[in-house]
Amino acid sequence: xxxxxxxxxxxxxxxxxxxxxxxxxxxxxxxxxxxxxxxxxxxxxxxxxxxxxxxxxxxxxxxxxxxxxxxxxxxxxxxxxxxxxxxxxxxxxxxxxxxxxxxxxxxxxxxxxxxxxxxxxxxxxxxxxxxxxxxxxxxxxxxxxxxxxxxxxxxxxxxxxxxxxx
Numbered sequence: 001x002x003x004x005x006x007x008x009x010x011x012x013x014x015x016x017x018x019x020x021x022x023x024x025x026x027x028x029x030x031x032x033x034x035x036x037x038x039x040x041x042x043x044x045x046x047x048x049x050x051x052x053x054x055x056x057x058x059x060x061x062x063x064x065x066x067x068x069x070x071x072x073x074x075x076x077x078x079x080x081x082x083x084x085x086x087x088x089x090x091x092x093x094x095x096x097x098x099x100x101x102x103x104x105x106x107x108x109x110x111x112x113x114x115x116x117x118x119x120x121x122x123x124x125x126x127x128x129x130x131x132x133x134x135x136x137x138x139x140x141x142x143x144x145x146x147x148x149x150x151x152x153x154x155x156x157x158x159x160x161x162x163x164x165x166x
Contacts, residue, residue: 054090
C-alpha cells in the first residue's frame with residue numbers, strides 16, 4: 001500500500017501548483033522593496049527584478065508566465081537579526097515557466113528560484129570567449145562571484161558561467 005508519498009518523477013521537474021488568487025499583478029519591472037506586503041504576485045510575460053531587500057517577516061512568492069531577469073542584488077534586511085519565530089525569517093520564491101537569468105553585475109541573490117527552463121548565472125555570456133576570462137571589465141563579464149543565499153531549481157541544466165576571476 002502507498003504511504004501517500006510523492007512519487008518519483010524520473011528526473012523531471014514537477015509542474016508547480018499555481019495559486020488560484022494573487023495579491024497583485026506585476027509590471028514588467030519590479031523592485032522587491034516596492035512590494036507592499038507578503039503574498040503571491042503574478043506576471044504574464046517576462047519580468048525584470050531590479051533588486052531589493054526583504055524585511056523581517058516578509059514572505060513573497062512571484063509566479064511568472066515567462067522569463068525572469070535579475071538585474072540587481074536581492075538580499076535580506078538584517079537590521080534586526082533577532083527572530084522570535086520562524087515566521088520572522090523573510091522568504092522570497094520566484095517561479096518562472098521560462099528561464100531565470102542573472103545579470104553579470106549582480107553579486108548576491110537571496111531566495112528560492114524555480115525555472116521551468118534553465119537558470120543562468122551570467123546572462124548573455126558566451127562560452128569560449130573573453131566573457132569568462134580574467135580581462136578587465138567590460139571584456140570579462142563573468143569574473144565576479146555570485147553568492148546565492150537560497151536554492152536554485154531548474155528543469156534544464158543550470159548554466160554557471162561565473163569564473164570568479166579563475
